[in-house]
Amino acid sequence: MSEQKKAFEHVIRERWCKGCNICVAFCPKQVLVLRNGKVHAAHPDQCIGCRMCELRCPDFAIEIREKGSAESLGRDASEVDYAIKPEAHQ
Amino acid sequence: MSDTMKYFRENRLPHIWCPGCGHGTVTGALVRAIAKLKLDKNKVVVVSGIGCSSRAPGYLDFDTLHTTHGRALAFATGIKLSRPDLKVIVMTGDGDATAIGGNHFIHAARRNIDITTIVMNNNIYGMTSGQYSPMTPKGMLGTTAPYGNVERSFDLGKLAIAAGATYVGRATSYHVTVLQDLIEKALLNKGFSVVEALTQCPTYMGRKNKLGGPVEMLEWFKARAVNIKAAAVMTPDKLEGKFLIGELYNQPEPEYTAEYSAMADQVRRRFDAFQGGVRGCEQNSD
Numbered sequence: 001m002s003e004q005k006k007a008f009e010h011v012i013r014e015r016w017c018k019g020c021n022i023c024v025a026f027c028p029k030q031v032l033v034l035r036n037g038k039v040h041a042a043h044p045d046q047c048i049g050c051r052m053c054e055l056r057c058p059d060f061a062i063e064i065r066e067k068g069s070a071e072s073l074g075r076d077a078s079e080v081d082y083a084i085k086p087e088a089h090q
Numbered sequence: 091m092s093d094t095m096k097y098f099r100e101n102r103l104p105h106i107w108c109p110g111c112g113h114g115t116v117t118g119a120l121v122r123a124i125a126k127l128k129l130d131k132n133k134v135v136v137v138s139g140i141g142c143s144s145r146a147p148g149y150l151d152f153d154t155l156h157t158t159h160g161r162a163l164a165f166a167t168g169i170k171l172s173r174p175d176l177k178v179i180v181m182t183g184d185g186d187a188t189a190i191g192g193n194h195f196i197h198a199a200r201r202n203i204d205i206t207t208i209v210m211n212n213n214i215y216g217m218t219s220g221q222y223s224p225m226t227p228k229g230m231l232g233t234t235a236p237y238g239n240v241e242r243s244f245d246l247g248k249l250a251i252a253a254g255a256t257y258v259g260r261a262t263s264y265h266v267t268v269l270q271d272l273i274e275k276a277l278l279n280k281g282f283s284v285v286e287a288l289t290q291c292p293t294y295m296g297r298k299n300k301l302g303g304p305v306e307m308l309e310w311f312k313a314r315a316v317n318i319k320a321a322a323v324m325t326p327d328k329l330e331g332k333f334l335i336g337e338l339y340n341q342p343e344p345e346y347t348a349e350y351s352a353m354a355d356q357v358r359r360r361f362d363a364f365q366g367g368v369r370g371c372e373q374n375s376d
């Protein structure tokens with residue numbers, strides 16, 4: 001069995017996130033925080049890949065991806081820019 | 091999620107539901123179950139009535155029908171009868187399914203027609219701003235129950251089983267893995283399947299009853315839900331104030347559209363074989 005620790009990355013669709021705090025509150029490793037009312041992965045290295053944030057998010061705004069995995073071919077959240085443009089805050 | 095995104099009408103998102111509304115979580119669970127079963131999206135029809143919950147099919151990239159209040163099952167019955175090869179799914183709310191649509195609900199169950207019904211039960215009418223529904227627990231507040239609801243509420247699971255549904259499950263928007271698993275099994279059952287998904291309406295149910303925000307409402311589900319397998323070894327006093335989640339019923343029975351087409355085939359064969367002479371009375375009605 002490989003002992004290598006798996007690493008995960010968080011794909012966030014900022015524009016869809018409504019800042020409800022569900023993912024933040026129930027993350028077993030306190031990886032997530034809210035920043036300016038949107039989810040932010042503050043400690044991605046602590047993520048164990050349980051995907052509970054992804055499954056519970058009512059807005060399809062967060063997704064966990066195993067680093068280096070070949071999953072997700074084709075059109076995918078990480079290829080679309082869901083960030084909110086800075087000028088939107090002006 | 092990446093493999094499930096293809097089942098969404100992405101240009102319709104973000105959705106209209108309030109921050110923290112559980113309807114999105116249930117919609118996600120349905121899509122994941124469909125993706126896991128690798129259903130052909132051109133063979134799936136999702137039907138809904140009216141309500142916040144009934145907005146769900148609008149975000150899904152299947153053939154979808156947003157019908158009239160309480161009538162989703164009536165439309166779905168028509169679709170399934172004319173095209174039994176399609177997978178028909180109904181997404182409905184507690185008001186839509188058990189108040190105005192209660193009659194359709196029991197008769198769809200009685201017929202055991204192959205439709206998977208997901209009832210998003212937030213115990214209130216969300217869309218019209220918080221009137222109590224037949225599933226509002228006794229004592230809770232709504233805009234039409236300002237002093238507390240005096241009516242008893244339905245136990246949807248028991249109602250569905252008594253009316254004849256052949257697969258019945260219950261989960262919550264907190265118990266997401268259980269929810270997805272139940273929806274998968276419901277989709278596989280050939281007959282009338284009901285999954286009751288308890289969801290939080292922080293805007294009306296939560297505020298009116300001072301239940302806190304979405305996180306506190308999920309904590310409430312977490313504290314009160316007991317899996318039916320665990321409940322089997324618990325004493326009645328331990329189960330006081332709790333509700334059951336998990337697979338509540340699973341007993342396959344002959345399915346309505348299959349029985350209907352078998353009957354039609356039989357009648358057709360009899361007519362085809364008819365060689366003249368005196369017909370049986372039952373064939374003389376024309």
Ligand SMILES: Cc1ncc(C[n+]2csc(CCOP(=O)(O)OP(=O)(O)O)c2C)c(N)n1
Nearest residue numbers: 141142143159183184185186214215216217
């Ligand atoms: C025939 C008819 N009667 C009443 C209404 C008003 N109405 C719209 S949604 C709704 C209740 C929806 O409640 P529920 O099904 O629980 O869905 P939720 O909004 O809570 O998700 C009502 C009474 C209507 N649209 N049509």
Ligand code: SF4
Nearest residue numbers: 017018020021023057
């Ligand atoms: S659960 Fe979803 S919508 Fe809520 S804060 Fe997290 S990412 Fe945003």
Ligand code: SF4
Nearest residue numbers: 107108111142216291
């Ligand atoms: S009113 Fe309630 S049910 Fe409707 S979208 Fe808002 S939280 Fe959800």
